[in-house]
Amino acid sequence: MALKQKLLFLCSASPSLESSIGSWAIYDGTGAENHTTGDSDAPPYTSVLHAMRDGWRVIQVPQLLPPQPGYELSTSYMKFEYVLEKLEEAQ
Amino acid sequence: MTASNLLNTVQIANFVADGLLVFDELVPDNINQQVMRELDENQIQGRAGVAGQYLSELWSNSQGIGAMLRLPAVQGIIKSLVGPNSLYDHHAAHRVPARHKEGQFWHVDAIIDVRTHFDIQLFYFPHDTPREMGGTLFLPGSHFRRAHEFDISRYQNFRGQLPIVCKAGTLVAGHHGLWHCAQPNHTDAMRYMIKVRINPTVRQKLLWDTSDLNNPEVSNILSRNHRWYGDDDRLEVCNRIKLWRFLIDDDSFDVNYWLTRIENQPA
Secondary structure, three states: OOEEEEEEEEEEOOOOOOOOEEEEEEEEOOOOOOOOOOOOOOOOOOOHHHHHOOOOEEEEOOOOOOOOOOOOOOEOOOOOEEEEEEEEEOO | OOOOOOOEHHHHHHHHHHOEEEEOOOOOHHHHHHHHHHHHOOOOOOOOOOOOEEHHHOOOOOOOHHHHHHOHHHHHHHHHHOOOOOEEEEEEEEEEOOOEOOOOOOEOOOOOOOOOOOOEEEEEEOOOEOHHHOOEEEOOOOOOEOOOHHHHOOOOEEOOOEEOOEOOOEEEEEEOOOOEEEOOEOOOOOEEEEEEEEEOOOOOOOOOEHHHOOOOHHHHHHOOOOOOOHHHHHHHHHHHHHHHHHHHOOOOOOOOOHHHHHHOOOO
């Protein structure tokens, strides 16, 4: 059976993979799970490292970009968003 | 709420910190019932007037939505946040059908809007809204974040997200930049929520009951850490200080010396 991709987005409090998680999302390509907004009040892992120890592979780390001059105090999207994957067999 | 129906300084500080205020069961049940009747009779769908029209000119004969907006307590909220002679921007009677399993994507209404002046949106829940029915999910402290509409739709959950689980007649007053989304409705009944966007026509300065203006709680409230934004917490506080300075018309106001320090440029 073909392996399919499951993605986990974890936004951490700082660039450290050991820092706490402020936002999370799961997109399951196997079709086994369907997630939507507001479906959990606690992150599935306490940190990116915690997820790695459960078998998630980090496939993207957030770049550290200096703020644009004049916008040093501005905020926008979550800055430290890690993308992790698992490959699982479809149900 | 004070006798004058205006909000007090502590409430305004909470609005600046969180981007919203929740008023549980504010609207009496007879008006809620009239609103539900108006919804059933399709009297609230569509535009009620022209964008930019005085809000006071709309729904003058309505014993439901009009009566809700004319309530002294609601008038006090509007006047405290956007001032007198406010304008109707638009409204919507949002419906989430029964057994609708998908949550709406996180979004910000309209477009990126970085004014210090702000619009408010009233989110009115005319019937009981238990968690299995929704309601609207808000992200407290998100209102200063520069994001365009559904650009934030990849996110699903945040630490501290706030679902409005409420009794009939609950009203939320939100800053125009607040991140939010409708939640699934797992019940067998349609869920309603009426939203009205309101614009100021005056400089938003000391519009509330300022008898407690120097309340020492203000600094603590403006320093609130909602946790979901991690290391950005100090930046969030700085943006609140900027709005507070604007609202009280005092550029010397500060919390924990954050802005004064970086503004210090001796000649």
